[in-house]
Amino acid sequence: MDVIKKRRSIRKYKKENVSKNLLLQLIEAAIWAPSGSNVQPWYFIIVDDANTIEQVNVFSPGLLGKPPSVILICSDRKKAFETAGTLGRDELCVMDISMAAQNIMLLAEEIGLSTCPVKSFNKRAISTILNLPDYVSADLIISVGYSDEMTSTPKRRSVKEVTFFNTWGGRI
Amino acid sequence: MDVIKKRRSIRKYKKENVSKNLLLQLIEAAIWAPSGSNVQPWYFIIVDDANTIEQVNVFSPGLLGKPPSVILICSDRKKAFETAGTLGRDELCVMDISMAAQNIMLLAEEIGLSTCPVKSFNKRAISTILNLPDYVSADLIISVGYSDEMTSTPKRRSVKEVTFFNTWGGRI
Numbered sequence: 001m002d003v004i005k006k007r008r009s010i011r012k013y014k015k016e017n018v019s020k021n022l023l024l025q026l027i028e029a030a031i032w033a034p035s036g037s038n039v040q041p042w043y044f045i046i047v048d049d050a051n052t053i054e055q056v057n058v059f060s061p062g063l064l065g066k067p068p069s070v071i072l073i074c075s076d077r078k079k080a081f082e083t084a085g086t087l088g089r090d091e092l093c094v095m096d097i098s099m100a101a102q103n104i105m106l107l108a109e110e111i112g113l114s115t116c117p118v119k120s121f122n123k124r125a126i127s128t129i130l131n132l133p134d135y136v137s138a139d140l141i142i143s144v145g146y147s148d149e150m151t152s153t154p155k156r157r158s159v160k161e162v163t164f165f166n167t168w169g170g171r172i
Numbered sequence: 173m174d175v176i177k178k179r180r181s182i183r184k185y186k187k188e189n190v191s192k193n194l195l196l197q198l199i200e201a202a203i204w205a206p207s208g209s210n211v212q213p214w215y216f217i218i219v220d221d222a223n224t225i226e227q228v229n230v231f232s233p234g235l236l237g238k239p240p241s242v243i244l245i246c247s248d249r250k251k252a253f254e255t256a257g258t259l260g261r262d263e264l265c266v267m268d269i270s271m272a273a274q275n276i277m278l279l280a281e282e283i284g285l286s287t288c289p290v291k292s293f294n295k296r297a298i299s300t301i302l303n304l305p306d307y308v309s310a311d312l313i314i315s316v317g318y319s320d321e322m323t324s325t326p327k328r329r330s331v332k333e334v335t336f337f338n339t340w341g342g343r344i
Contacts, residue, residue, distance in 0.1 A: 001197070001282070004204050004275050020344060025173070027331045032176050033274065034289050040329050049338045092291060094263065095312065098270030099289075102205065103176050105271075106278070110173070117206050117271075119264060131340040140267065157212050159199045166221045168303040172192060 003109050008153075010114035012065035013145035017048065018113060023069060023144065029107035030073075033099035036092030037084045041075040042100055045130055055129045060141060062120025067143035070118075071104065072126065073097045078135035097139045104142055114147035175281050180325075182286035184237035185317035189220065190285060195241060195316065201279035202245075205271035208264030209256045213247040214272055217302055227301045232313060234292025239315035242290075243276065244298065245269045250307035269311045276314055286319035 027044050035041070047053055048069040056070060057063055063070065075097050081089040105115045118141040126138045164170045199216050207213070219225055220241040228242060229235055235242065247269050253261040277287045290313040298310045336342045 099274040102274040
């Protein structure tokens with residue numbers, strides 16, 4: 001609970017690079033996320049080459065604060081469709097990679113790294129820059145680095161406001 | 173990392189009920205997931221009434237092992253659309269509730285509960301049983317209880333198999 005509550009989306013990073021060893025630990029966490037029909041449609045592209053990051057940055061308005069590395073999470077939609085039909089391709093893929101992303105962000109918090117999930121990017125441009133095959137969908141970018149900002153706790157809707165019992169609107 | 177690796181999807185539960193206090197702790201973990209544009213479109217319906225669970229069970233082929241409680245995670249697609257357009261409604265919502273779901277499953281593991289994410293259910297029937305308004309989408313069911321099975325570790329694709337550096341197919 002402590003790690004879950006401490007995680008913040010960070011949008012300003014120090015220049016310090018993240019070691020390949022730590023980045024690979026994040027992927028190790030990611031692959032243990034649950035996966036619908038156990039398809040595991042995910043692929044992770046670690047981008048830490050300065051030139052490539054700069055290109056990615058140009059086409060990603062949501063990527064802020066100059067992180068030294070990003071992880072692009074993508075999914076093999078063809079494989080997902082073959083195993084689990086349109087539900088697999090259109091919904092399970094997104095759920096799988098999102099749960100994997102949350103593992104990445106929580107482990108990062110635990111080992112002293114900071115992250116931000118970024119959805120605002122030009123999918124086609126990013127796919128071209130990173131040479132994705134056409135059956136692979138670029139789903140989510142996670143920036144990874146050492147935080148260089150003081151964050152405040154964002155406003156959350158309370159548990160009471162968003163929880164019902166046994167029926168919509170139901171209270172204990 | 174330990175909690176992430178230990179979590180298994182459980183499909184056989186003891187009859188023992190889960191206290192409302194513990195169920196609410198899971199929701200407390202959920203609401204700290206990141207949310208695109210901070211919309212927090214999520215709602216959580218805790219179902220622990222035996223009658224209601226039975227009705228949910230009938231229309232949820234994927235819900236196995238008679239859990240004493242389930243959490244239906246749903247999202248307010250109207251609110252998501254108003255804040256973040258079609259991207260918000262169709263993609264960010266699913267990502268948000270999936271990350272919230274992963275928080276639930278990880279905290280459950282940490283406090284001695286077991287879970288399983290269930291996507292195979294009749295959305296319309298579940299919406300009717302739980303009286304969801306038409307702008308709310310029933311996205312994911314999480315079963316919650318005390319495990320009554322010994323699980324083995326499912327086969328995972330290795331980090332090496334799913335990770336590239338700086339370009340599709342790129343190695344260190």
